[in-house]
Amino acid sequence: MKNTVAILEHPGKMIIKETATPEPKAHEVLIKVGDVGICGSDVHGFQHGPYIPPKDPNQTIGLGHEMAGVVEKVGADVTKFKVGDRVCIEPGVPCYKCEFCLEGHYNVCPVVDFMATQPNYKGALTNYLTHPEDMTYLLPDKMTMVEGALVEPAAVGIHAGEMAGDLLGKKVVILGSGCIGLMTVQATKLMGAAEIVVIDVLQNRLDKAKELGATAIFDGREDNLVEKVKEVVGQYGADVVYETAGAIPTAKMALELVKRRGKILIVGTIPGDTPVDFLKINREVSIQTVFRYANDYPKTISMIASGKFDVLSMADKYFDYQDTQEAFEFSVNNKSDLIKGVIRVAKLD
Template identity: 65%
Template sequence: MKNTQVTLVVPGTTKIEEVPVPKPGRGEVLIQVDTVGICGSDVHSFESGPFIPPKDPNQKIGLGHECAGTVVSVGEEVEDFKAGDRVCIEPGVPCGECRFCHEGRYNLCLKMDFMATQPNYRGALTNYLVHPASMTYHLPDTMSFLEGALVEPASVGMHAAMEAQVGPGKKVVILGAGCIGLMTLQAARLMGADDIVVVDMMEKRLEMARRLGATATVDASREDTVSACKAILGELGADVVFETAGSRVTAAQAPSLVMRGGKIMIVGTIPGETPIDFLKINREVSIQTVFRYANRYPMTIRAIAEKRLDVASMVTHIFPYGESQRAFEESVKNKADIIKGAIEIKG
């Protein structure tokens, strides 16, 4: 077997280099990767370097963490997997020993080893990778490898909607119709929200939002977001406002959109400081952030397998592994055209 990996040389430049085929240790599985989703964090790393730069300037930086593939072999003490099993993975490996791991909130683990970031920066854009069996999941026969790779971002949306306690009768505004916004939209719909208004500046994304269940959309490039949303939902505003764009502009709009006693859920990664007018939210409004997900993979896989969650439709571009450099260049240059991109490793 031959193994290669995509490595970020400098921002804007990647290379595919040959590396050894890893061997699964105790409790690990060796996976031949089939498909990897291109996350916004991958695009940021390609464009500007990792959010958290490595301390060692010689550290190799891999890309990609949304992946699915086939088990090739297993290490000692692995009983739930065998060669030939189709799987997807949770890319974060918690320590299992800190307070947050013991509380079941392992996404907050103090020593989390998350793919394509600290501490090891190993990426999923490779032919073969090893991963703990405990963070590996079987793919039902009804799911494709592409759908398996997108369990990861779908779990972000599911976690956000569940933490926000979306339910029947709730009014929701989602600021941003990128991949995470669209996943959050579908999760909110699954949980019974009555009205879901999605806001974005790109018509292609708004069209996809309507296709995936938004009851209304607002084109922020043409309309005032706050006025348009309240014209749809009423002057009280939304029970829950999700910020998924990772923008200070949309975050600053959220207090004007949420109703008394409602919740602002910050899902996006927002750089810098965002001024908040607390006079607009001093009526028992909650502001909460969410970080990735915890314990959401099983339910998300089930929802996708049962066709209650459509993750494949938002994939507008699929690139071959050998053209990974072009895949990232296109993801930077054509953000208005690419809703979700993926890279096929096999084939």
């Protein structure tokens, strides 16, 4: 079987080159890749290189970790899958030995091998890849391949919702309505939030947030924004504020919008130092970072398959695999015309 891989030749330039087809180990499956979602971290990697640069400057950098495909071959000891099964993958492979893994929090495993980042920087933009059986999941017949690829960002939103605890009747503000913000909108709605206010600067994303369950939307450039939001959530602010944009200004805004004894959840990846004025939140406000997901894939798949969680309508731009360079350029330059891009390595449904 011929195999190719899309790699980051240098920031701003993706190339596709031939590579060997991997052979599955005993507990691995070989997957023919179908659809791959373009994550914000992929776009950052395309523009600037990985968030965590490799130690070896000659390291090959792959991109993409939101993936679904079809099982092409199974390792000798695989029992859960057979050739032809439609699957998606959880892209992080933990060690299963450290204290965090043993406690069930494998998402924070110190040596997790997460796709498109350290230590191997292996991306999903390839024709064939191998993956451990226990981090591979069968897709229900009613789910499309695109929905399978978008299980990964949906799981981020569901994990973020769960990290806030009881949301029934609570008032929530979500800063940022990119893919993860929109997934968080749906998760908090399903968990019973009474008010879901979304703030962004792109109207197409705000409109989608409203469609998916936001009760109020605001342009982040409006004057007196904090006061306007508090007219919706109450004079003291929101019970829970999610930062999903991965930006210092929105992280600072969260301090203005959270109520006393409320919670701020940092879901976005914020580079650099973020000043925190603790005088503004020294009324027993909790700040919690959220990192990926753990043990959330089965419920996420079930919720998408049931129709309760909509990921399909978010995928509004598709690119062929050979147009990977164009896909990333479009993602960088056309954010007002894009919610979620998907690269079709192979059309499998």
